[in-house]
Amino acid sequence: MIRGFTYSASPAHIDFGSGKAATVGEWVERIGCHRALILSTPRPQVEVERLRNVLGDRAAGVFAGAVMHTPVEVTERAMEMVRQTGADCVVAFGGGSTTGLGKAIAYRADLPQIVIPTTYAGSEVTPILGQTQEGRKTTVRSPRILPEVVIYDPLLTLGLPTGISVTSGLNAMAHAVEALYAEDRNPVSSLMAVEGLRAFVRSLHVIIERPNDEAARADALYGAWLCGTVLGTVGMALHHKICHTLGGSFDMPHAETHAIMLPHTAAFNAVAVPELLAPVAELFGGSVGGGLWDFAKAAGAPLALREIGLSEADLDRAATIATQAPYPNPRPIDQASVRALLQEAWEGRRPMG
Secondary structure, three states: OOOOOOOOOOOOEEEEOOOHHHHHHHHHHHOOOOOEEEEOOOOOOHHHHHHHHHHHHHEEEEEOOOOOOOEHHHHHHHHHHHHHHOOOEEEEEEOHHHHHHHHHHHHHHOOOEEEEEOOOOOHHHOOEEEEEEOOEEEEEEOHHHOOOEEEEOHHHHOOOOHHHHHHHHHHHHHHHHHHHOOOOOOHHHHHHHHHHHHHHHHHHHHHHHOOOOHHHHHHHHHHHHHHHHHHHHOOOOHHHHHHHHHHHHHOOOHHHHHHHHHHHHHHHHHOOOOOOOHHHHHHOOOOOHHHHHHHHHHOOOOOOHHHHOOOHHHHHHHHHHHOOOOOOOOOOOOHHHHHHHHHHHHHOOOOOO
């Protein structure tokens, strides 16, 4: 019997295909804008200059200051450039950091957004903004946070280092796993979640062996779109609460933290809802947490929080913060259980579930 559900389709325009980045100027005009502020990270990027050239006189300028976890102070600097340039939209080029900055600007100024992702974060198709201020990461959901246009161009991901490809992909996969047991899940979100996981299972190991395999890159980008869409459709649970805590309060790298935590949080919740996570067990050799850990290890992903700089002395505080205002979760949590889970992830032990 199908349980009752509510489903709302995303109004975002998705333009997917090799070479599609060249259409960015057309999209600026289609959404009724004339001066686009390009957003990127501080690293010099030849692609950003190419993008500026494609936009021509539609480019209002470049703000190359996007960083992880969307600090409010960075957003304020970007807002000043919006005012100085008279930009009437933003074009976010890059990974989750750049997308987050574009969302933060849109939330404050209600500017239209065009996003051109170059990683597999998936946040470009969600109406969710995570931002950091005074050592705490908080999230806000609003229709105006959702980008109006997302251009997926697999050619732009050919140069993505394999390590970032893997952790970025596992980050996206975490959205899909949590969507399967989300409190407000629905049949469409669950179908998209499983298909997104399949796309990454097919593509990530090919990308490791052949980084310039355009078909595998397209498959991974397809998976990112699916996993990101379910993130924007249904609520998340314990995994995302812990990762927001580690990122916002301890400045842990975003994708790597998700990659490390995913097997542990999935195993923790599989005890309570094995039937909902059965598709994950099927995809990963019969085990939810253990199978995801084996997949991550084979892909060369980091497996332990200590590998990415978290101190064991921080685990008590992390458990305390993660259990404050907890997200809905299928298995009851308390500080002791989260502390034990964090210890396993810090040591990098293979989950049993």
